[in-house]
Amino acid sequence: MNKLATVIVNGNAGVGVAENMMSGLVHVRGDASQAAGATAHGGMLVIDGNASARCGISMKGIDIVVKGSIGHMSAFMGQAGTLTVLGDAGEALGDSLYEARLFVRGSVASLGADCVEKEMRDEHRAELGARLEAAGLAGTVDVAEFRRYGSARQLYNFHIDNVY
Structure with missing residues (x-):
């Protein structure tokens, strides 16, 4: 539940690093285990390595930057x-994504229910550039290499055709 603090982990982090963070910065100078940034409401989590399964599960406002891959x-x-x-x-x-915005430079094994690739417009490139800059990556990564993903908004409403 970090609030306003800057936490630097020199090495790897275990399950749930930055879980329920409210604000501030957590920087992992290594890999992160499962559920990194889970349920976090704000702040920024930067992971220099890879993050395991369920990175950003139920995220509620956090900005997560993973320099490696995610599970x-x-x-x-x-x-x-x-x-x-x-x-x-x-x-x-x-x-089952709601309104979180996802940017991936590499490949995506598969998309979950209701997640779709979306057009990358100028405002999204600007947002992505700001996140990369905040993570200390300004000028080192080209935003044109990323694809954007978001909710198709099909799970928001009840459809009688989905009842079995």
Whole structure:
């Protein structure tokens, strides 16, 4: 539940690093285990290496930048904030996504329910550039190399055809 602090982890981080963070910065100078940034409401989480499964699960406003790759079910039920991945994403990226915004430079194994690739417009490139700059990556990564993902907004409403 970090609030306003800057926390630097010199090495790897275990399950749930920056879980429920409210504000501030957590910088992991290594890899992160499962559920990095889970349910976090704000602030920024920077992971220099890879993040395991469920990175950003139920994120509620945090900005996460992973310089490596992420595991399966990342951004599951992501409500708000951004997840930026310089590497690859595992299976079921953004499953049951709400309004969180996802940017991936590498390949995506598969998209979860209701997650779709979206057009990358100028405002998205500007937002991505700001996140990369905040993570100390200004000028080192080209925003044109990223693809944007978000909710198709099909899970928001009840449809009688979906009843069995």
